[in-house]
Amino acid sequence: MSGNQRRTTRERITDGDGVAVESALVGDGLELSYPTSDETIVDCARLDVPEEAVTALVGPNGSGKSTLLKALSNHLDPDAGTVRIHGDDLRNFDRKELARELGVLSQENDSLGSITVEDLVYHGRYPHRSFFDGVDDEDHRAVERAIELAGIDGIRDAELGQLSGGQKQLAWIAMVLAQDTDVLLLDEPTTFLDVHHQFRVLETIRQLNEQKGVTVAVVLHDIAQAARFADYLVAMCDGELYDWGPPEDVVTEQLLADVFGVEATVQYEPELQVLPRRALPDR
Secondary structure (H helix, E strand, O other): OOOOOOOOOOOEEEOOOEEEEEEEEEEEEEOOOOOOOOOEEEEEEEEEEEOOEEEEEEOOOOHHHHHHHHHHHOOOOOOOOOEEOOOOOOOHHHHHHHHEEEEEEEOOOOOOOOOEEEHHHOOHHHHHOOOOOOOOHHHHHHHHHHHHHHOOHHHHOOOOOHHHHHHHHHHHHHHHHOOOOOEEEEEEEOOOOOOOHHHHHHHHHHHHHHHHHHEEEEEOOOHHHHHOOOOEEEEEEEEEEEEEEEEHHHHOOOOOOOOOOEEEEEOOOOEEEEEEEEEOOOO
């Protein structure tokens, strides 16, 4: 399969209003576990990541969000089922081909303390070059776009080891943006960040989607943030999908009780707000 081939296959679903939605990424009949355990961690009949939208995977710790994202990014082989991007099975791609289609930011980033931010971002261009190719004008343009979008021009010459956690996260996001893919998967990009940098990261994701039409699937812990920044939510509980759809349809007081174990009030006007009141007794 040519890495430059334009894929036109689309898979359609409907949202809560019955409106047809095209899916960029589909997980079908997935059963997921890890080699160290025989236990099924995620059992998912169908997951859709809508095209040119931001989809947030939400749920408590241990609900299977990151495991599911590993399967969607081809970092975990399903025990059963398939993952398709624009209709093509991920197993049909070699590593570089998939990296031209799908950008991934995992929780386990390598420690590269002595590399500069700009050099890290240039690493994102590796899928577009052969081993012997030098950097060309297209690479330069992609890197400059990524640095501008992530808002890190002021630290481009700094070494990663000198940066705060939030600055490092933005640098890694810029590297993934430099891949210039149509689909982007992010695993808990706001974890351990202060509120300012959380919003910087989420605003960057939203801007990328709105300006370039990039499809985004992102794992988030904070359901209120997810509801504000995402077009669709996938709520997970005990390794299964509890609900899927636009935030105003998914975020209910019943969901917060069933999935997160909290009693909360949900307000829908003038905008969706989640007001937690207390933790419910363990069930």
